[in-house]
Amino acid sequence: MQKTVVRRRALAAAFPYTVPIFAGFWFIGLAYGVYMNVSGFSFWYPLLMSMTIYGGSLEFLTVSMLLSPFAPVQTLLVALMVQARHLFYGISMLDKYRGLGWKKYYLIFGMCDESFSINYSAKIPEEVDRGWFMFFVTLLNQLYWVSGAAVGGLLGGIISFDTKGLDFVLTAMFVVFFVDQWLREERHYTAVIGVGSSLLCLIFFGPEGFMIPAMVCILALLTLFRGPVERAGGLA
Amino acid sequence: MTLTQQVITVAMCVLGTMATRFLPFIIFSDKRPTPKYVHYLGKALPAAVFGLLVVYCLKGVSVFSGSHGLPELIAVAVTAALHIWKKNMMLSIVGGTACYMLLVQLVF
Numbered sequence: 001m002q003k004t005v006v007r008r009r010a011l012a013a014a015f016p017y018t019v020p021i022f023a024g025f026w027f028i029g030l031a032y033g034v035y036m037n038v039s040g041f042s043f044w045y046p047l048l049m050s051m052t053i054y055g056g057s058l059e060f061l062t063v064s065m066l067l068s069p070f071a072p073v074q075t076l077l078v079a080l081m082v083q084a085r086h087l088f089y090g091i092s093m094l095d096k097y098r099g100l101g102w103k104k105y106y107l108i109f110g111m112c113d114e115s116f117s118i119n120y121s122a123k124i125p126e127e128v129d130r131g132w133f134m135f136f137v138t139l140l141n142q143l144y145w146v147s148g149a150a151v152g153g154l155l156g157g158i159i160s161f162d163t164k165g166l167d168f169v170l171t172a173m174f175v176v177f178f179v180d181q182w183l184r185e186e187r188h189y190t191a192v193i194g195v196g197s198s199l200l201c202l203i204f205f206g207p208e209g210f211m212i213p214a215m216v217c218i219l220a221l222l223t224l225f226r227g228p229v230e231r232a233g234g235l236a
Numbered sequence: 237m238t239l240t241q242q243v244i245t246v247a248m249c250v251l252g253t254m255a256t257r258f259l260p261f262i263i264f265s266d267k268r269p270t271p272k273y274v275h276y277l278g279k280a281l282p283a284a285v286f287g288l289l290v291v292y293c294l295k296g297v298s299v300f301s302g303s304h305g306l307p308e309l310i311a312v313a314v315t316a317a318l319h320i321w322k323k324n325m326m327l328s329i330v331g332g333t334a335c336y337m338l339l340v341q342l343v344f
Contacts, residue, residue, distance in 0.1 A: 020329045053249045062249050070241040072248050079252020086253070088285050090260030092278045098266055111257050113289055120282055165337035168311060171293035172332035175315045176325055178286040183320070185283060194284025198291035207295040214291075218284045222277060229280055 010132030013125060017118045018140040024114075024170040025144040031167075032059060033152020039063050043153030050149035054142060055112060058082045059149075081212055088215065089116040096120070100131040110138040112145075114170070117177045187232035193221045303344040311336035 033046040041063075053059050058079055065075050089111055096119065097104050107119070118141075119134045182191050197217035201210040222229065237245070264270045270278075290312070297305040315332025322328070 016326070019326065023333075049246055049249075053246065053253055055253050058249055058253060062246065065245055065249075066237060066242055070237055070245065072244050075245050075248040076252050079249045080255065083253045083256040085285070085288070086256035087260060088281050090257060091264075091274060092281050092285070094260060094264055094270055094274070094278055097261070104261075108257050108261055109254065117286070117289070165307075165340040166333065168308075168336040169329060169333045171290065171308075171312070172315045172329045172336075174286060174289040174293055175312050175332065176319050176328045178283070178290055179316050179319045179328075180325075181283045181286055183323075188283070190280045190283040191287055194287030195291065197284075198288045202291060202295060210295065211288075211292065214288055218281070218288065219277075222280050222284065223273075226273075226276060226280075230276065 006129050007132055009127065010129050011136045013128045014133050014136035014140065017122055018137055018144070020169055020173050021114050021118075021141050022144045024167065024173070025141065026148040027166045027169070028056060029145050029148020030152035030155075032056070033149040033154070034156055035060065035152075036063055036149075037153050037156030039067065041066070041153070043150055046149040046153035047146065050146045051142075054110060054145065055083055056145070084212060084215060085113075086111060086116075088218075089113075089120075092116075092120060096130075096134075100134075103131050103135045107134055107138055110142050112141065114173070115141045117174065121177050121180055187229075189225060189229045189232060190222065193225070194218055197221060303340075307336055307339035307344050310339060 029050065032050070033043065036046045036049075037043065045066075046059075049059055049062060053062065061078065061082065062075075065071075065078070090108070093107075093111070093116065097107050100107065107115075111119075115138045118137050122133070122137070124130055124133050178191065182188060185191070198210070198214045201214040201217060204210075205213050264274055294305075294308055294312075297308050299305045311332050314335045315328050318331045319325070319328035
């Protein structure tokens with residue numbers, strides 16, 4: 001009985017945070033399912049791939065890899081490069097996911113950009129169980145993504161999109177998290193390092209290849225300026 | 237591709253993804269104390285990562301052609317301004333997205 005109350009309370013607290021993700025994931029998930037459908041794959045493909053890979057940009061890439069000659073090693077390398085940013089999420093969540101038992105493994109499995117952002121930033125009320133809150137955030141987000149992809153795969157070309165620009169909802173969400181973090185910190189060294197490195201690498205390396213160099217730059221600058229950043233304090 | 241090759245291809249994508257998600261937790265397990273440097277990174281990375289994610293979302297925007305990235309710039313500014321003003325996550329996201337949709341559908 002007590003357990004049910006704890007879970008229900010966590011679900012009620014988690015759900016509002018995931019509403020923007022619902023809009024964004026259904027939109028992009030549908031588009032992904034439709035893309036697979038028109039590429040000649042049955043809805044089982046987007047359904048199973050969104051459940052197991054669970055990483056939007058890589059899933060889109062996998063479609064073209066499935067249509068190309070078999071190259072498993074190259075596929076693995078592409079996957080590692082596209083997903084490398086998750087290493088940073090893991091390092092940031094080491095403490096927050098500690099001591100949560102079996103839930104920890106699901107939380108790590110489902111740690112996409114959006115679930116990481118919410119679970120890192122959310123101000124979880126004291127009366128709500130942290131583990132269950134983060135579990136429901138992660139679970140709801142994955143349900144949105146998988147259902148969107150499956151429905152898109154079923155409907156295929158039948159749907160026409162007149163919701164142009166809706167995908168901006170995820171950009172807006174990251175802007176909000178960025179601003180939140182900015183307001184919480186007294187000095188903004190790390191935020192400036194993040195945006196600066198990313199923009200410079202985007203200009204130098206182009207949209208397809210800037211992520212890894214940007215991550216290396218961020219890591220190098222944070223290491224180089226560790227003294228000033230730590231002395232400035234106020235790291236939230 | 238045969239079905240087996242397809243399964244292996246998808247499995248490689250799963251393996252690559254899960255390696256990047258699980259690796260930090262495997263290296264810095266609960267049993268040993270986390271090195272101070274890694275602890276510092278865990279605190280310093282998020283602000284930088286959110287900046288990286290915003291840039292990542294906007295990576296396809298072309299400044300030199302089409303609408304020159306103006307709708308994106310305006311909508312990001314509106315989202316940030318709304319959030320600084322009201323500090324209401326839903327309002328900022330809905331407002332910013334509505335602003336962007338109006339701009340790309342009606343103005344640009």
